[in-house]
Amino acid sequence: KWSDIPLAPPDKILGISEAYVKDTNTKKINLGVGAYRDNDGKPIIFPSVKKAEEILLAKEVEKEYTGITGNKNFQNIVKNFIFNNSNKDANGAKLIEANRIVTSQTISGTGSLRVIADFLNRFYTNKKILVPKPTWANHVAVFKDAGLAPEFYAYYETSKNDLDFDNLKQSLQSQDEGSIILLHACCHNPTGMDLTAQQWDEVLEIIKSKKFFPLVDMAYQGFASGDPFKDIGLIRRLNELVANDELKSYALCQSFAKNMGLYGERTGSISIVTESSDASKAIESQLKKLIRPIYSSPPIHGSKIVETIFNDENSLLPEWLSELDAVVSRLNTVRSKLYENLDKTNYNWDHLLKQRGMFVYTGLSAEQVIRLRNEFSVYATEDGRFSISGINDKNVEYLADAINQVVKA
Ligand code: PLP
Ligand code: TYF
Numbered sequence: 001k002w003s004d005i006p007l008a009p010p011d012k013i014l015g016i017s018e019a020y021v022k023d024t025n026t027k028k029i030n031l032g033v034g035a036y037r038d039n040d041g042k043p044i045i046f047p048s049v050k051k052a053e054e055i056l057l058a059k060e061v062e063k064e065y066t067g068i069t070g071n072k073n074f075q076n077i078v079k080n081f082i083f084n085n086s087n088k089d090a091n092g093a094k095l096i097e098a099n100r101i102v103t104s105q106t107i108s109g110t111g112s113l114r115v116i117a118d119f120l121n122r123f124y125t126n127k128k129i130l131v132p133k134p135t136w137a138n139h140v141a142v143f144k145d146a147g148l149a150p151e152f153y154a155y156y157e158t159s160k161n162d163l164d165f166d167n168l169k170q171s172l173q174s175q176d177e178g179s180i181i182l183l184h185a186c187c188h189n190p191t192g193m194d195l196t197a198q199q200w201d202e203v204l205e206i207i208k209s210k211k212f213f214p215l216v217d218m219a220y221q222g223f224a225s226g227d228p229f230k231d232i233g234l235i236r237r238l239n240e241l242v243a244n245d246e247l248k249s250y251a252l253c254q255s256f257a258k259n260m261g262l263y264g265e266r267t268g269s270i271s272i273v274t275e276s277s278d279a280s281k282a283i284e285s286q287l288k289k290l291i292r293p294i295y296s297s298p299p300i301h302g303s304k305i306v307e308t309i310f311n312d313e314n315s316l317l318p319e320w321l322s323e324l325d326a327v328v329s330r331l332n333t334v335r336s337k338l339y340e341n342l343d344k345t346n347y348n349w350d351h352l353l354k355q356r357g358m359f360v361y362t363g364l365s366a367e368q369v370i371r372l373r374n375e376f377s378v379y380a381t382e383d384g385r386f387s388i389s390g391i392n393d394k395n396v397e398y399l400a401d402a403i404n405q406v407v408k409a
Contacts, residue, residue: 028377031386048320052308070105091243099277109255112270117146129180161351185218187357190385226328265302341400376402
């Protein structure tokens, strides 16, 4: 009977926005969901995206289905943008040239995670997937629903408000060989703390010796440095390992939701670096067989925007890059302003300045976050993650004051 179906709990992140909308306090602040807001607290459309849409509106003459894995032009743009780093990564260029990268457009980053999880469940013998503790909650949900077995590896120590690198290495070393391992390419969600190049090298050594299969999730490319070409150090390093035959294969889930502001357009991709061009052919055919009975083919509006921007190397592409840089620079400004206004006598806030991306991971307890919500109408998830694009010139002092009061008492 339908009436026997139990009520499911709301999503922890999206539930925050629902509660925020209902609050009538004019000083309310939404630091829940990781979606960009400008200094007036409003969502934006990148002007380069708007221009691309105008071009599409004028010239589009059909809305035909794209292929099951998207169209070649979009796939090539992704390959060239990320793996070839726009002609700066010779190893990636060779992999593309040798047909060793299979790319499929997907329903944004979440869709790419689900497709690769289904694919690995079908074709990879080991079902264990190691994910950092903490990680984006939906990682665990997607992997479980696809039949994989997520398990945490140490990543961050909240009591120290810092990476827990020694434990990270130890917890990977203690694993059996052959697991899948999820790596956040940059701007780790929720902590904002990434590994240094040196630390990545140490982790990659373990990955090699343990024969783990690396699955990279890159939802915030560009948000670490302001430049998407600079935020792919991990990809470059993985390409180098594959080129040197130290690693056979890895996969990348990627999204244009945040860095092009295409959230609801659901535009992203999955790429699998394979050991040979023959393997690529088989994998591509299996991806098609997997996707076809789920959603047949991906949406086309967002991917056409991406294509329009990348195909105009002289104006729209540099415009988008500078708009993205401005977004990241505003986030860094509000991060410093929040830091400046926080009372450092009772609490060391230095970790805020080391974190990158859309979030600060405050280290506040669930009780403190709940007090912020109940007493100050400041909405954030109970793990103490603040999505800082909700901060602006008008509310940063109110917010810092609220935090100071909650920390003091
Ligand atoms: N991966 C991480 C770490 C994220 O934070 C997000 C979105 O917040 C995604 C993937 C997927 O986002 P989308 O499905 O909107 O591309
Ligand atoms: O804030 C976050 O971490 C994400 C954001 O369809 C999000 O959960 C929201 C909706 C969605 C995908 C990602």
